[in-house]
Amino acid sequence: MRNLEDFSVPNDGEITLCEINGRMQCMNYEYANVSSFTTSVDKHPKIHVTRDLVHHTALGDEIKALFLPTDVPFLKQLTQVYSEQGIQEVLRTASFHHHFVISHSALLVLKVLKYVRKVQLLLNPSLEYNGPELIDELCQTRNWANNLVRCIAWHHHTSRLAVATNDDSVRIYCSDTNFVSLLRCKQQKNVVCLAWRPMSLTEIAVGHENGIIIWNVDFNSLVARPSVSNTVMLHRVEHQLLMSLVWSPNGSILVSAAGRDSNILVWDVELNKTSILKGSRESGNILLKWSPAKDKLLSVSSGIVFKIWDCQHWESDRWTVLSGRVQSACWSSCGTHLLFATNTESIIYGLTIKSDQIFTSNSDTSIDHAVPLFDLTKLDLEGIAVGGTVQSMETDPKGTHLAVFFKETNCVAIFNVVTSPLLQLIASSLIVGLAAEVPTAITFQQNFKPGACLTIAWSSGRIQHFPIIYTDLANDFNVNHSVRSINNSR
Structure with missing residues (x-):
């Protein structure tokens, strides 16, 4: 090796x-x-994202500090807390009420929720992290929480590059113009991934913490910031912490994976309808990659399991790694080879998949193990540190x-x-x-x-x-x- x-x-x-x-x-x-x-990239957009370019919204506590406190009726106070911070904060607020029944009832419900939470953590350890922490741990971007650029994606057919920054904005840079489109709305929070729609010049899917926003960008318009009316918003309550998006090769369906949802969802975007890949249930899913040969789909869970799906019959073949999880993976151009690395080993593995044989039950015709291809153990090469565990890989x-x-x-x-x-x-x-x-x-x-x-x-x-x-x-x-x-x- x-x-x-x-x-x-x-x-x-x-x-x-x-x-x-x-x-x-x-x-x-x-x-x-x-x-x-070489002059081959002379017309490519010249991009340097600076901290002056990104605009962070003010935090709630910073806004509240600008106003003087007033006496608010208790019921109205609970309504405001619920709209801003959710039901648990409502219960904590109620637990300090001077009325005995209200305060003790709230404390009792909080104790019940505490034990429910412990059971949930046993079933799904990823719930221990809050949203941004879990995204930072599982996503393909290094130091996602703190870096200026969170993800980038090239258009399939034109020289347009989408860049998501840590203010939850997506900017689209084009090779033929200096005009930059800015995609941003209040629902677009904690952007994780981007996916241009195949067979379309204008549609891009933005995966964020709570769902998907599909923008339709008119590049002939002089409006730098398209309206939210040009979007389709896809959301399911149980499909939280969206980690990966992939369009089918013809752009007819969109597949999504979420870190806190054991199901992989298949979206009919125009109808805003979903279906679930049968047998996709794992602890959570973090990565999807469609084969260039268009016949297979890779799904990676947040545990030791990854699956390869036959896109004709939607049957899957289940694989496991010895420890940790698959950190990153990609296909060869022919779709018969899968390259992947785990988060516990400094090795790139290769898996050769012969057409249709991976989905047979005959153990004599199926390959049952991956082969180590390259040792990435950290080295010092003439003063430059190289290698270690993989963050991301692409072909x-x-x-x-x-x-x-x-x-x-x-x-x-x-x-x-x-x-x-x-x-x-x-x-x-x-x-x-x-x-x-x-x-x-x-x-x-x-x-x-x-x-x-x-x-x-x-x-x-x-x-x-x-x-x-x-x-x-x-x-x-x-x-x-x-x-x-x-x-x-x-």
Whole structure:
């Protein structure tokens, strides 16, 4: 099994800018400019999210401090507390009432709820955390609670990048204009994930703590902040702490997973109707990935179980890891290989799935174990700490590259993916950011012709586009682009 010693590292004071024909290209950070090596990302949106850009709403306690206290009737006081803080705070408020029956009744109900809570924790330990804490623990973004950028997503067909920030706003940057659309409303709280709808130029699903908001953005409009009237809001009371969203390849249905719901929901968006994947019940679900071959869906629970679903008959094959849970996973472009890593081991595993055989009951034809492919044990390479347990991993649309970043170290590792004759990972490039920068989220551009383009959100708020170029593909792209331009001029 290969390990991280196969990587070469940039010289001191240099950062990694791109990879051309398998060679990592670096430059001193003071003069770093990817255009010195390739012009393929010159038109990509230049993004740097700063703390001045995000606007946090004032906290309730800060607002209350601006007003003088007044005597409020008890019933009205309870109504206000209920609308702002919920039923438990109502009971706590009532427990201090001077009337004996009211105070002792409230205390009795609170004790009952306390024991109910203990039983719930035994059945589902994730309930021990509050919403933001659990999201921070389970999501694909590193240090989700504190970093400026929480998630990023490229459009499937155009060069539009959606960026969710920690003020619960989603900004959409386009390559052909400096106009930025801002998606924000009061219901959109604690944004976790983004998913552009396939076969659509304007629709994007935003997964937040309590549900899903689907925005329909008119990019021909001069209105920077679309109205809430352009949204579809999907919400189910039991489907809390939404962690992952994925559209079907044709965009007809939306599938969602929530950290506190044992069910995986399938949404008919236009009708606002849901169905439940039969047999999806686990302690909670944190990750969904649709196979590029369109025939399988991966679902990862917050426990040791992950499942692979046959999207034709919606049958599932149940798999388990030895300890912990699957932290991140992705498919090969052909959909016959699954790469994943757990939150307890510094290893990337590979699972080869032959067509239809995974769903058979014949043990002789099904593969019953994953194979360790690459050892990610933390190393010090010429003064640069690399490796450890995985935070997130993604493959490019062509399936030739795998990008991985880690929970404790500050580099992004790029691997070449070889699927024939055996599934292998080969060390390619090591992306190092500026001083004190930590990668927080990654995604590959979906329509990048010259090769692959990895977009990285750093903790400083800087968004980096890292092109992986093969000159023969780039030349073909430039020739085709020139031919189209000539034809259009005619």
